[in-house]
Amino acid sequence: MRSKKKVSDQVKCFTPTKRMYQASSYCLENNIKAYIVPVGKQCKVDLDFKGKIKKGETFYDSQIEASMVIWQLYEHIFNKLKKNS
Secondary structure, eight states: OOOOOOOOHHHHTOOOOHHHHHHHHHHHHTTEEEEEEEETTEEEEEEEETTEEEOOOOOBSSHHHHHHHHHHHHHHHHHHHHHHO
16 A cells, blocks of 8 residues: 655645735736646646636645645736736
């Protein structure tokens, strides 16, 4: 029987910041969505940017890890769009 992969401490202790919540709200209000796509026992993150879908290329071992990446992605997009406006 194979043992399950252990999730890193960084992922286990991850808590979104207030800024990340603001960023996700901003992105969702502006039709920007990131979501997890299962691929076998792993998953990827796809981004729907106002109707244009960008397929993720990185595989993650757990949905928790992919979820953390989505929070960071929303914050990155928020910072880029706010900087340009």
